[in-house]
Amino acid sequence: MEKYLINPNQKISKINKNIYGHFAEHLGRCIYEGIFVGKDSKIPNVNGMRKDAVSALKEMGLPVLRWPGGCFADEYHWKDGIGAPETRKKMINTHWGGVVEDNSFGTHEYFELCRQLGCETYVNANVGSGTVQEMSEWVEYMTFDGLSPMSELRKRNGAEKPWKLDYLGVGNESWGCGGNMNPEYYGELFRRYNTYCRDYDGNAHITRVACGPNVADYNWTKKVADKVKGKADLISLHYYTIPTGVWEHKGSATEFDEKEYISTICKAYRMEELVSNHIAMMDSVDPQKRMNLIVDEWGTWFDVEPGTNPGFLYQQNTMRDAIVAGVTLNIFNKHSDRVKMANIAQTVNVLQSVLLTDGKKMVKTPTYFVFKMYKEHQDNTLIGSYITTPMINSEWDKKEFPQLVESASVDENGVIYSTIANASAKKSSKIKCQIADRKIKSIKAEILTGECHEKNDFENAEAVKTVEFTDFRKLSDGFTATIPACSVVKFVIE
Numbered sequence: 001m002e003k004y005l006i007n008p009n010q011k012i013s014k015i016n017k018n019i020y021g022h023f024a025e026h027l028g029r030c031i032y033e034g035i036f037v038g039k040d041s042k043i044p045n046v047n048g049m050r051k052d053a054v055s056a057l058k059e060m061g062l063p064v065l066r067w068p069g070g071c072f073a074d075e076y077h078w079k080d081g082i083g084a085p086e087t088r089k090k091m092i093n094t095h096w097g098g099v100v101e102d103n104s105f106g107t108h109e110y111f112e113l114c115r116q117l118g119c120e121t122y123v124n125a126n127v128g129s130g131t132v133q134e135m136s137e138w139v140e141y142m143t144f145d146g147l148s149p150m151s152e153l154r155k156r157n158g159a160e161k162p163w164k165l166d167y168l169g170v171g172n173e174s175w176g177c178g179g180n181m182n183p184e185y186y187g188e189l190f191r192r193y194n195t196y197c198r199d200y201d202g203n204a205h206i207t208r209v210a211c212g213p214n215v216a217d218y219n220w221t222k223k224v225a226d227k228v229k230g231k232a233d234l235i236s237l238h239y240y241t242i243p244t245g246v247w248e249h250k251g252s253a254t255e256f257d258e259k260e261y262i263s264t265i266c267k268a269y270r271m272e273e274l275v276s277n278h279i280a281m282m283d284s285v286d287p288q289k290r291m292n293l294i295v296d297e298w299g300t301w302f303d304v305e306p307g308t309n310p311g312f313l314y315q316q317n318t319m320r321d322a323i324v325a326g327v328t329l330n331i332f333n334k335h336s337d338r339v340k341m342a343n344i345a346q347t348v349n350v351l352q353s354v355l356l357t358d359g360k361k362m363v364k365t366p367t368y369f370v371f372k373m374y375k376e377h378q379d380n381t382l383i384g385s386y387i388t389t390p391m392i393n394s395e396w397d398k399k400e401f402p403q404l405v406e407s408a409s410v411d412e413n414g415v416i417y418s419t420i421a422n423a424s425a426k427k428s429s430k431i432k433c434q435i436a437d438r439k440i441k442s443i444k445a446e447i448l449t450g451e452c453h454e455k456n457d458f459e460n461a462e463a464v465k466t467v468e469f470t471d472f473r474k475l476s477d478g479f480t481a482t483i484p485a486c487s488v489v490k491f492v493i494e
Helices: 051-060 071-075 107-117 132-143 149-156 183-195 218-228 258-285 319-334 366-377
Strands: 002-014 021-023 064-067 120-125 167-170 207-210 234-241 292-300 339-345 355-358 361-364 381-387 391-394 399-402 404-410 416-422 429-435 443-449 472-475 478-483 487-493
Touching: 002 404, 002 416, 021 292, 051 107, 051 355, 051 361, 051 366, 064 107, 064 167, 064 339, 107 120, 107 132, 120 132, 132 149, 132 183, 167 183, 183 207, 183 218, 207 218, 218 234, 218 258, 234 258, 234 339, 258 292, 258 319, 258 391, 258 399, 292 319, 319 339, 319 366, 319 404, 319 416, 319 443, 319 487, 366 404, 366 416, 366 443, 366 487, 381 416, 416 429, 443 472, 478 487
Parallel strands: 002 429, 021 064, 021 339, 064 120, 120 167, 167 207, 207 234, 234 292, 292 339
Antiparallel strands: 002 381, 355 361, 381 404, 391 399, 404 416, 416 487, 429 478, 443 487, 472 478
């Protein structure tokens, strides 16, 4: 029996709600069809936004939404997406599928979507092909309440008052699709572009995000952090879980054997190493720890579903993805002293999405239910916790990772939330939890579980969903439980 210790007296850090953030790029059917269908669509909508998608995302607890990219951000010129929709410029989305981008979803539509979701805003601006003036004017258009050319233009386009811009990304993947820059050059560009993006009077500080590394590029992190310290609030990290480790053949989202399953979870658990090492690299040049880390692109990346546009990155979502989400979110919680946001890629119909749509139909994926289970962690206080666990060996990776990955938090009323992911495809695990200095009044629990290939599709939309979990016994100072294989369990302890 594994030992699980929770110490509510050890209050570590606030879990920023934005760790549970999402990312919506102009890619495939994420924005168009997935979220935005237009006011004239037969699909029920409010101001063009799908009612079913907005309702599901609100219920899940989406706290912040990153937009418009991604690689698309560095070829996006925001003035093409304002004004009367019929007058907006059309372009070819050269990054994703070579389809026509008609710019019918632009700045006003994005802020309307965030209003409906009740979430914070994170706009990624164009450094790769854009100018300082273009970025500066966009910030002015969005946030300035005085008299200026951009504020007057905004008013003429129907928005009398400015919006609240919470986060501004200055470029995206500048080491790759955002300009193929070296870190020193990007760091200097960040300082220049950032200078002209004002915090206007009457508006709160816009949190500035500098483009951070791809996976384990610690040289990029160190050199950029040294350039932008004192200017940037956050540095981003991008890491995708690709079971084969080969871009040309990433593996199927639904057809995989146990070795590939284990490799997927092993690679997902690498997030622990990456977050720790990049934070250490940032601190080596900024010992005052003025900058924090965000992981604004993460999740599984498989081969696209057969018969779909390769540039649309449409993939199914199984219990394997749910385990990746459960493990990763627990890692972020444990690092919430320095990880202040994360954005899974991507919200609808792209990569590890939480929703899939097909015309009027919509499906909630297993990943959706993990986010919904974990939402009580948002803005809670991380508390000390530790679990003994067997290790699982990945033959493909020549590495091992823990079978059980957990985190625990407490809310303002003293209620404890514990989330545990059992990453084994076949083995359950018995645990005994002891909670320091606490007499337990009640415990409730819910579980998401199933064989690792199980999924929700348009023929069977509820094959995988959360249900009440009862395989535990309450003790005076904790509980015992059997955590099934391939499962994510949440305990609510009073």
